[in-house]
Amino acid sequence: MKQINKNSIFFSITIFFVGLMIVAHLIIYVGYTITKQEQIDLKVNRYMKTLFMIHKSQEKGKHHNSNARQRPPHPPKPMFGLTPKQLNDELKEYDLELQLSLYQQIKQKGDLIASQFDWELYEYEQHNYFYRKNRFDTLFIKDNIKVSNKTKYLLGLAFLLNILFISFYIFLIKRLTPLKKLKTNILKFSKGDLNINTSCTGKDEISEVSNEFNNAIKEIKELTESRNLFLRNIMHELKTPITKGSLVSDMMVDGKYKESLKRAFSRLEYLLHEFAKIEQLTSKNIVLKKDKYRIVDIVDQAIDILMIEREELQFDINTNLVVDVDFQFFALSLKNLIDNGLKYGDTIVTIQVDTNYLAVKTTGKKLPKKLEEYLRPFNRAYETSTQSLGLGLYIVHNILKAHNLSLQYKYKDNQNIFYIEF
Numbered sequence: 001m002k003q004i005n006k007n008s009i010f011f012s013i014t015i016f017f018v019g020l021m022i023v024a025h026l027i028i029y030v031g032y033t034i035t036k037q038e039q040i041d042l043k044v045n046r047y048m049k050t051l052f053m054i055h056k057s058q059e060k061g062k063h064h065n066s067n068a069r070q071r072p073p074h075p076p077k078p079m080f081g082l083t084p085k086q087l088n089d090e091l092k093e094y095d096l097e098l099q100l101s102l103y104q105q106i107k108q109k110g111d112l113i114a115s116q117f118d119w120e121l122y123e124y125e126q127h128n129y130f131y132r133k134n135r136f137d138t139l140f141i142k143d144n145i146k147v148s149n150k151t152k153y154l155l156g157l158a159f160l161l162n163i164l165f166i167s168f169y170i171f172l173i174k175r176l177t178p179l180k181k182l183k184t185n186i187l188k189f190s191k192g193d194l195n196i197n198t199s200c201t202g203k204d205e206i207s208e209v210s211n212e213f214n215n216a217i218k219e220i221k222e223l224t225e226s227r228n229l230f231l232r233n234i235m236h237e238l239k240t241p242i243t244k245g246s247l248v249s250d251m252m253v254d255g256k257y258k259e260s261l262k263r264a265f266s267r268l269e270y271l272l273h274e275f276a277k278i279e280q281l282t283s284k285n286i287v288l289k290k291d292k293y294r295i296v297d298i299v300d301q302a303i304d305i306l307m308i309e310r311e312e313l314q315f316d317i318n319t320n321l322v323v324d325v326d327f328q329f330f331a332l333s334l335k336n337l338i339d340n341g342l343k344y345g346d347t348i349v350t351i352q353v354d355t356n357y358l359a360v361k362t363t364g365k366k367l368p369k370k371l372e373e374y375l376r377p378f379n380r381a382y383e384t385s386t387q388s389l390g391l392g393l394y395i396v397h398n399i400l401k402a403h404n405l406s407l408q409y410k411y412k413d414n415q416n417i418f419y420i421e422f
Contacts, residue, residue: 010173010180017169024161032154040114044121047130047141050094057090058082091141099142103131106140123147178206182213194221231279235272242268267307274305277332281398288326288402295321295353302334306342313338316352323422325403333399334358336392337407337418345416352419359419366411375407
């Protein structure tokens with residue numbers, strides 16, 4: 001399962017839009033809740049005010065019809081002293097209607113939307129029903145003004161917002177998709193793959209960058225092909241005289257000069273093969289043939305390539321370490337590492353092999369810069385132009401990198417220690 005990159009701009013945009021949609025829905029919900037409560041308060045106040053006005057109207061009528069002699073006030077009669085029909089007629093002036101007989105039905109089938117200790121408010125079939133009870137009166141009033149169903153409008157608004165957010169999200173992701181493609185191609189390019197195409201048909205900034213990068217790849221590809229052709233031609237031209245020289249040395253009379261010439265031409269022939277391997281490394285065309293080998297056998301091969309005697313080196317081998325590597329390429333890397341120690345060490349080179357690492361130790365001054373500075377090609381800060389081309393550690397680094405290994409460095413007890421952990 002592919003791991004989600006939480007630092008990706010696409011992940012950030014997705015989280016932003018999800019958060020935006022949640023916030024928008026919360027705002028709609030809170031706004032709807034507040035508005036609904038305000039509507040309930042307005043309706044209850046209307047019903048209470050209407051009943052109060054009817055009550056006041058009846059009290060005023062009584063006042064005008066009373067005798068001059070004051071009598072003690074009697075407790076108010078039920079229904080404000082009105083018959084149900086009279087009260088219903090009064091309520092109709094306010095678009096209200098008395099429906100006491102429907103209370104149980106509405107209570108069972110309707111929705112109770114608000115209540116307090118002395119009243120209840122129901123909603124049923126787009127009408128509000130107000131129930132009020134105290135020690136004097138029991139009223140159940142129907143509001144003849146239909147309730148506007150705002151829920152469907154809010155659901156419609158939420159749906160439109162969802163469509164808007166999702167459409168904008170898809171539009172934004174679609175416009176940024178070339179960036180994702182460009183990133184994938186850059187990763188391929190960083191691994192040496194030049195057979196990529198990053199061209200885009202758009203006219204925005206991302207498309208312009210993609211097209212310019214594609215043009216740069218074409219230029220690099222042409223230069224790489226020219227370089228490879230040039231190197232192959234040089235190696236071909238060198239191979240012919242070396243082969244002829246080897247044949248001539250074989251036809252010479254046995255003697256000191258014959259052995260020297262054969263040794264020299266053999267060395268040149270091997271260097272030619274080494275140049276071919278270096279060309280593979282620099283052009284990223286390296287193909288490893290890995291197998292399990294004893295590290296001591298690889299060290300022997302590296303010494304044979306260097307054409308030096310084992311007595312010129314010191315060994316500290318504590319285990320029979322077996323590694324899974326390409327024999328020829330790994331021997332080439334050790335050859336360059338040992339050769340580096342022979343050129344720049346103050347004393348004899350020591351090769352140490354232990355349980356999980358191989359080290360090449362030389363006595364001398366500590367490297368003035370970080371190891372990464374010396375892993376670049378043609379770096380003469382450590383390998384001077386009079387001694388080499390500065391490719392030794394670069395070759396070591398690239399071969400180890402192809403094996404998913406790395407060259408490590410430490411300075412201890414006046415020794416420069418280059419080591420490889422397996």
